[in-house]
Amino acid sequence: GDSVTQMEGPVTLSEEAFLTINCTYTATGYPSLFWYVQYPGEGLQLLLKATKADDKGSNKGFEATYRKETTSFHLEKGSVQVSDSAVYFCALSDRMGYGGSQGNLIFGKGTKLSVKP
Amino acid sequence: DGGITQSPKYLFRKEGQNVTLSCEQNLNHDAMYWYRQDPGQGLRLIYYSQIVNDFQKGDIAEGYSVSREKKESFPLTVTSAQKNPTAFYLCASRPNGGNEQFFGPGTRLTVL
Numbered sequence: 092g093d094s095v096t097q098m099e100g101p102v103t104l105s106e107e108a109f110l111t112i113n114c115t116y117t118a119t120g121y122p123s124l125f126w127y128v129q130y131p132g133e134g135l136q137l138l139l140k141a142t143k144a145d146d147k148g149s150n151k152g153f154e155a156t157y158r159k160e161t162t163s164f165h166l167e168k169g170s171v172q173v174s175d176s177a178v179y180f181c182a183l184s185d186r187m188g189y190g191g192s193q194g195n196l197i198f199g200k201g202t203k204l205s206v207k208p
Numbered sequence: 209d210g211g212i213t214q215s216p217k218y219l220f221r222k223e224g225q226n227v228t229l230s231c232e233q234n235l236n237h238d239a240m241y242w243y244r245q246d247p248g249q250g251l252r253l254i255y256y257s258q259i260v261n262d263f264q265k266g267d268i269a270e271g272y273s274v275s276r277e278k279k280e281s282f283p284l285t286v287t288s289a290q291k292n293p294t295a296f297y298l299c300a301s302r303p304n305g306g307n308e309q310f311f312g313p314g315t316r317l318t319v320l
Binding site for chain 2: 095123125127132133134135136137140142180184185194195196198199200201
């Protein structure tokens with residue numbers, strides 16, 4: 092079945108460092124890809140998404156490019172801040188109506204990021 | 209304000225008691241979802257509903273039940289049959305025609 096694998100954390104960086112969190116996926120259809128962020132004690136917030144190959148999602152300085160050839164959707168940010176400390180989840184969703192999919196999300200296990208001043 | 213609300217934020221129950229977690233949305237979304245999150249784990253799907261009066265089991269439905277009598281509401285009951293109910297529970301909804309999901313703030317259930 093479909094699956095998402097993301098790098099294990101925790102990841103600890105100094106403020107203004109470059110961030111990469113790796114995410115690869117396995118899917119039989121043409122999935123949409125997402126990054127969600129979870130701050131302590133809260134629900135998940137959609138950070139960015141990409142719906143087809145070569146799309147780049149971006150938000151709040153974060154970027155990720157949908158690479159079909161490497162089945163990857165790595166999250167990057169050029170200069171992290173203390174306020175970026177959170178858990179980041181990579182997820183995929185089958186495209187609605189393709190192969191009878193229900194549009195459910197499949198999540199990676201999450202990567203905890205800690206940014207120190 | 210449009211959004212998804214879950215109540216209560218913290219819930220404590222004695223072992224053997226059923227407990228119902230509330231999820232309400234005013235986004236006019238047809239599809240709603242319940243997930244369970246354990247420390248260091250991703251989210252696991254418990255139940256989902258694509259439309260009123262219809263719902264399907266997810267990956268870990270045993271020990272849980274749901275209802276979908278209204279579009280806005282999708283309550284989850286954690287029954288005494290759930291072996292390890294202590295967890296963080298998240299509700300989500302999906303826009304009609306879209307594939308991203310939007311999440312509520314979660315309910316942390318602790319069974320004593």
